[in-house]
Amino acid sequence: MKQRLNQLFTLAVAGLLATSLAMPVRAEKMPTDPLGGKPPAGSKVSVEDLDAQVKYQRAFEAVIWSMPAVAKYGMHRASVEIGAGNNVVMAWSGGAKPLLETLTPNNTTPYVTSTTDLRKGPVVVEVPKATDKANLFGQIADNWYITIADIGPIGVDKGKGGKILLTPPGYKDKVPTGYIEVKSPNYIVDFAFRSIPTPNGTPEDAYALSKSIKMYYLSELPNPKPTKIVDPIDTRWSTLARYDERWFEDLHEIISVEPVRKRDKVMMGMLKHIGIEKGKPFNPDKMTKAIFRRAAIDAYYYMQQRYLTVEPDELYWADRRWRNVFYSDANMGFSWDLDDMLDYDNRSVHPWFTAIYFPNKVTKRPPTMYLATARDKDGKLFQAGKTYALTVPEDVPINKFWSLTVYDMETWAFIYTKEERPGLSSREIPKMKKNADGSVTLYVGPKAPKGLKNNWIPTAGKTPYLMFRFYGPKDAFYDKTFKLADVELVK
Secondary structure, rough: OOOHHHHHHHHHHHHHHHHHHHOOOOOOOOOOOOOOOOOOOOOOOOOHHHHHHHHHHHHHHHHHHHHHEEEEEHHHHHHHHOOOOOOOOEOOOOOOOOOOEEOOOOOOEEEEEEEEEEOOEEEEEOOOOOOOOOEEEEEEEEOOOOEEEEEEEOOOOOOOOEEEEEEOOOOOOOOOOOEEEEEEEEEEEEEEEEEEEEOOOOOHHHHHHHHEEEEEHHHHHHOOOOOEEEOOOOOOOEOOOOOOOOHHHHHHHHHHHHHOOOHHHHHHHHHOOOOOOOOOOOOOOHHHHHHHHHHHHHHHHHHHHHHHHHOOHHHOOOOOOEEEEOOOOOOOOOOOOOOEEEOOOHHHHHHOOOOOOOOOOOOOOOOOEEEEOOEOOOOEEOOOEEEEEEEOHHHHHEOEEEEEEEEOOOOOOOOOOOOOOOOHHHHHHHOOEEEEEEEOEEEEEEOOOOHHHEEEEEEOOOOOEEEEEEEEEOOOHHHOOOOOOOOEEEO
């Protein structure tokens, strides 16, 4: 009987619980608002003109996103401005001077470059084969500075020369026999090669080789017109991006010509909001131009700050201040177009904020290596008007030569000086004063130390940025048993 009573009690309790759970729970107080759906109580808009704020935000992001493309377009724009436009080959007769206004150029080996527009059809670039006196190497790049073909011993021509056929997006016609097709994802294409003399050659031999490049539209065959060759060594070639409202003029020109890539569709919507749309005129009003100007200036300082903040894995040696200029993305390239994102924030500064033309992929042992620094051995940023010293040992592990080049940390271009000497190399050692152990100390500053003019690179009061290039590095460089000294403040 007692057991039966317990069972009945349990059933009764369960029934009461089921009934109570099925009944709606009444709130003690009826709510006045749903949870969420509007800002916190007391909130107010942070700016009076939200449309202007959104324009600024989108313009700022557009500058970061378009950094490589606008920098690349500057090459095309500058070439057209000096009368060396499509299929005109510019071959420098010697090392570049400060008049070559571009990002961290090289003054030790002559450049040869050109631009073309594939909307008019495929273009042929006839690259001469290497000789016992000189050879060419460099890159053909798309409008984002991504290499679509390397030229030279490790390039598509294998250093043997050849007829490179640049074809536009969607090109499906048969490629003529004997041509090396390079498919371009866009229409405006540029190349930059360097002509290097061999130990048996001279700078004149290298210049002669660069002048033998031919360039013409495929449609001109069988009798293409002679390629126009110009020497811009004494011409101001201003390729640098304009960090003001003109940035968006260049960006509109790019958008008006080039195909939209799937990765960039979101940005196309943002650009439309600020008046940049394919097939539409670009006519910003005075207020919008002021917004564009502020956004471009702020973006410059943002990228400058990011670049000068060096992450530990960018350093070539953990205990030195030299950064690896070939710092790349996870795919060992420079597009930062990864499986899960387009990392355009990193793309803007690694490397395109300060440099141009890189190989498609970084090999474990590149034939040349570039290291750079903006800091002295104590980690302090270089200062304008100060003198710095770098001691280079006699036994730098290289097969060819080394060079030290100095740039303006504000523009990342050569510094204008009356001496027109943006750098020194091991080729000038016979003219330099050596140390007792065979090393040479190079000085960077506004004035040459007494008796050391041949060891000096002038800065004209600008803030210097140093790049050390190793041509043909040996094993000791790659296995890091060799270390380059840090730069020291002299005064």
